[in-house]
Amino acid sequence: xxxxxKIIAAAGLEQLVRLLRARGFEVWAAREQAEAxxxxxxxxxxxxxxxxxxxxxxxxxxxxxxxxxxYFDHTLPMQGLKRLVSPPEERLFACGEDLVPHETPPxxxxxxxxxxxxxDLVALDTLTQVFQDGPQEDRRYRARREALFxxxxxxxxxxxTCFCSSMDTGPRAEAGYDLAxxxxxxxxxxxxxxxxxxxxxxxxxxxxxxxxxxxxxxQRALAVSEAAAAAMARAxxxxxxxxxxxxxxxxxxxxxxxxxxxxANCTMVCPTCFCGTxxxxxxLDGATAERWRRxxxxxxxxxxxxHGGAVRKETASRYRQWMTHKLAHWHDQFGRxxxxxxxxxxxxxxxxxxxxxxxxxxxxxxxAAKEA
Amino acid sequence: MNDAAAALAEQGGDPGLVPRPFEVVGTRRExxxxxxxxxxxxxxxxxxxxxxxxxxxxxxxxxxxxISISGDPARPERLVQTIRSVGAVSEACCALQPGAxxxxxxxxxxxxxxxxxxxxxxxxxxxxxxxxPTRPIVTWALENRSKLAGLHLLYGARTPDAVLYPTQLLxxxxxEAANVMVTVDRHSDQWSGRVGVVSDxxxxxxxxxxxxxxxxxxxxxxxxxxxxxxxxxxxxPAQMYVSMERNMxxxxxxxxHCQLGPHLLCRDGPVLAAPQVSDLIGVWEL
Amino acid sequence: xxxxxxxxxxxxxxxxxxxxxxxxxxxxSCAKNEVFEAGVxxxxxxxxxxxxxxxxxxxxxxxxxxxxRARLTVQSVHPGHVVGASWMLPPYSWRFDARALTAVRATxxxxxxxxxxxxxxxxxxxxxxxxxxxxxxxxLQAARVQLVDLYAPPGEIGRAG
Numbered sequence: 122x123x124x125x126x127k128i129i130a131a132a133g134l135e136q137l138v139r140l141l142r143a144r145g146f147e148v149w150a151a152r153e154q155a156e157a158x159x160x161x162x163x164x165x166x167x168x169x170x171x172x173x174x175x176x177x178x179x180x181x182x183x184x185x186x187x188x189x190x191x192y193f194d195h196t197l198p199m200q201g202l203k204r205l206v207s208p209p210e211e212r213l214f215a216c217g218e219d220l221v222p223h224e225t226p227p228x229x230x231x232x233x234x235x236x237x238x239x240x241d242l243v244a245l246d247t248l249t250q251v252f253q254d255g256p257q258e259d260r261r262y263r264a265r266r267e268a269l270f271x272x273x274x275x276x277x278x279x280x281x282t283c284f285c286s287s288m289d290t291g292p293r294a295e296a297g298y299d300l301a302x303x304x305x306x307x308x309x310x311x312x313x314x315x316x317x318x319x320x321x322x323x324x325x326x327x328x329x330x331x332x333x334x335x336x337x338x339x340q341r342a343l344a345v346s347e348a349a350a351a352a353m354a355r356a357x358x359x360x361x362x363x364x365x366x367x368x369x370x371x372x373x374x375x376x377x378x379x380x381x382x383x384x385a386n387c388t389m390v391c392p393t394c395f396c397g398t399x400x401x402x403x404x405l406d407g408a409t410a411e412r413w414r415r416x417x418x419x420x421x422x423x424x425x426x427x428h429g430g431a432v433r434k435e436t437a438s439r440y441r442q443w444m445t446h447k448l449a450h451w452h453d454q455f456g457r458x459x460x461x462x463x464x465x466x467x468x469x470x471x472x473x474x475x476x477x478x479x480x481x482x483x484x485x486x487x488x489a490a491k492e493a
Numbered sequence: 494m495n496d497a498a499a500a501l502a503e504q505g506g507d508p509g510l511v512p513r514p515f516e517v518v519g520t521r522r523e524x525x526x527x528x529x530x531x532x533x534x535x536x537x538x539x540x541x542x543x544x545x546x547x548x549x550x551x552x553x554x555x556x557x558x559x560i561s562i563s564g565d566p567a568r569p570e571r572l573v574q575t576i577r578s579v580g581a582v583s584e585a586c587c588a589l590q591p592g593a594x595x596x597x598x599x600x601x602x603x604x605x606x607x608x609x610x611x612x613x614x615x616x617x618x619x620x621x622x623x624x625x626p627t628r629p630i631v632t633w634a635l636e637n638r639s640k641l642a643g644l645h646l647l648y649g650a651r652t653p654d655a656v657l658y659p660t661q662l663l664x665x666x667x668x669e670a671a672n673v674m675v676t677v678d679r680h681s682d683q684w685s686g687r688v689g690v691v692s693d694x695x696x697x698x699x700x701x702x703x704x705x706x707x708x709x710x711x712x713x714x715x716x717x718x719x720x721x722x723x724x725x726x727x728x729x730p731a732q733m734y735v736s737m738e739r740n741m742x743x744x745x746x747x748x749x750h751c752q753l754g755p756h757l758l759c760r761d762g763p764v765l766a767a768p769q770v771s772d773l774i775g776v777w778e779l
Numbered sequence: 780x781x782x783x784x785x786x787x788x789x790x791x792x793x794x795x796x797x798x799x800x801x802x803x804x805x806x807x808s809c810a811k812n813e814v815f816e817a818g819v820x821x822x823x824x825x826x827x828x829x830x831x832x833x834x835x836x837x838x839x840x841x842x843x844x845x846x847x848r849a850r851l852t853v854q855s856v857h858p859g860h861v862v863g864a865s866w867m868l869p870p871y872s873w874r875f876d877a878r879a880l881t882a883v884r885a886t887x888x889x890x891x892x893x894x895x896x897x898x899x900x901x902x903x904x905x906x907x908x909x910x911x912x913x914x915x916x917x918x919l920q921a922a923r924v925q926l927v928d929l930y931a932p933p934g935e936i937g938r939a940g
Binding site: 214216217218219220221222251255256259260370395398400407409410419425427428433438445446450454 | 509510511512514551553554555556557577579580583594595596601738739740742743745746747748749750752754755756757759760761776777778779
């Protein structure tokens with residue numbers, strides 16, 4: 122394992138894809154689809170959205186030409202890594218009237234992701250904490266997580282919706298990857314600094330053609346991350362946790378609800394939203410039933426159903442549930458924020474509700490916390 | 494042990510969202526819309542539980558519901574669950590006959606902190622069907638009566654006809670071991686007992702509030718008024734516990750449905766100390 | 780049952796805790812012990828509210844007569860509590876029936892006498908009202924909670940009460 126990393130040529134990406142495929146991995150990356158980015162399997166580095174960048178703002182995400190032929194000027198596909206470890210739906214088991222369950226083993230094809238972003242790596246760790254470190258371990262999740270090989274890419278050009286700096290989750294990956302790439306796009310040379318973050322990553326790095334990285338190379342890579350951090354326009358207000366816990370019954374929730382469609386888009390694109398439900402599908406003759414697990418959203422009315430009706434009937438209370446869970450109660454439940462600052466919920470909201478702006482609006486409306 | 498459970502055990506895993514098959518070995522109609530089921534595990538492994546814990550009951554093709562355990566914790570070989578028919582699954586559960594099968598997951602959640610009551614007066618304050626999740630406390634307390642300074646059951650029901658476990662209540666009331674007070678919100682003929690809300694019984698407790706520990710279970714508003722009554726009587730909130738209710742769906746902290754503010758109730762509750770909920774109870778649509 | 784002096788009985792009432800010796804001896808002069816057999820009315824709705832009761836032993840039902848229906852108990856009252864508050868406000872007539880459910884021992888206070896004393900001495904009147912207001916507030920709260928019909932089956936919520 123070469124701790125210092127390697128410098129590979131831009132064309133070396135193709136070798137990386139080939140090496141991963143040779144090791145049995147299905148290789149996934151962000152691909153352009155209908156002027157947006159979607160996380161999908163790729164055949165070759167040619168499938169990467171080279172030279173493309175997101176023009177993102179609240180309520181809008183569109184790929185445009187970045188003006189140069191860098192591979193990773195774009196940032197995030199609409200999906201996080203969530204669907205690779207916790208699929209949108211899966212069959213758990215089937216049983217007949219004898220109620221002896223026949224479990225469906227989890228499909229855990231080895232998958233490698235090229236271009237996993239620092240925020241998404243933190244999000245994956247956040248999900249792992251929910252599904253593996255709780256009262257019971259989700260073996261399905263673990264099997265899929267262990268089958269993942271992650272090639273991180275440190276972000277060079279944040280989208281306008283990004284705010285990972287203020288959440289301390291990027292733009293440079295600190296952990297959680299097998300390999301990390303920093304794209305060095307310079308007039309005289311276009312290549313990548315490749316660093317290993319695991320034994321498996323180290324083994325692959327050995328096989329990659331390139332030159333050992335120098336201290337100067339690593340400095341150039343750090344400069345890319347620093348520039349990206351400096352270019353970030355959005356930020357989450359500080360102490361948003363305390364702020365939200367003082368705002369349960371603030372009228373601002375009603376103001377958000379006037380715009381919010383309760384469409385659940387934000388929860389579907391959020392890389393940490395883990396809520397799910399389980400439902401039955403039975404055969405026509407009723408002899409056998411299948412239990413299916415699928416993603417759910419706190420924006421649906423049924424989500425909070427207890428006998429007699431839903432607890433959160435209004436959009437205002439559902440938006441409050443989502444935002445306070447993400448930014449405040451996650452700290453109580455898991456000791457960290459549930460938000461990684463990826464900004465997907467801002468871009469993919471059909472009416473452009475911006476979680477950072479709503480937090481700021483509450484911060485402006487509420488008196489500061491009293492000194493203890 | 495069934496196929497799936499055996500396979501899982503081999504893998505060193507846990508059953509997660511997969512239920513164990515049980516058989517209905519007894520049913521009892523408690524009220525017009527309430528039935529108690531007695532269940533035996535097909536694999537013979539008793540479902541040991543702590544008072545206050547709940548299970549997920551599953552009927553194939555219909556669905557799954559959370560139900561608190563109301564049996565005797567010292568006799569776990571029979572799983573006893575009292576169910577009110579309010580939806581598709583509970584209605585089907587209430588219609589089950591002996592010999593029928595039902596899937597069970599659990600037990601889940603944190604139960605009542607019985608050790609907190611040792612050497613003290615244990616007050617069980619229950620309303621409506623809230624007697625079902627608190628009955629195991631009373632059973633435990635009667636079996637461990639010498640470790641308590643006193644046992645007081647304060648129970649409120651909607652009408653005399655809606656009093657749950659009436660025979661058992663009479664038995665407990667007749668015993669020296671427990672002080673049982675029952676009240677109904679609405680009077681009807683043939684009822685010579687108390688009429689009024691259950692929280693009004695609190696000031697009549699015959700001991701110093703500092704010596705008591707209270708365990709409260711019932712509709713959320715009833716618990717709110719009961720906590721206020723206990724505090725007004727002079728009890729410290731740290732000595733009061735409640736069993737909270739939200740949409741328990743997975744029971745193991747994976748699905749997010751049962752959140753009540755900072756608490757994942759299936760994991761952190763359902764039983765919580767009053768100070769843990771005092772800022773949350775009564776918040777609009779939380 | 781041990782026979783206690785009126786002064787001792789009154790002094791043991793939380794309702795009168797902290798009142799001056801002078802006031803206590805005045806109350807004693809307006810008080811008397813009463814006994815009711817089970818089934819007997821302490822008072823009937825519409826009657827003159829000329830006293831109130833400190834319940835010492837036994838249970839009392841506050842009832843409403845509804846033509847065509849059995850007597851309806853709206854609340855039961857138990858030892859240590861007060862029966863009767865209509866004496867405080869004009870027209871000083873009982874709003875409910877109070878019936879002994881069991882043998883009852885109670886101390887009654889002559890309200891006419893107390894009202895006059897309160898009128899003459901507003902400071903005392905304020906003290907007495909401060910002590911009765913929580914009783915009224917508790918009963919109002921209890922009535923509201925009963926009205927909410929907390930234990931109604933979910934299907935009936937919104938239809939009942």
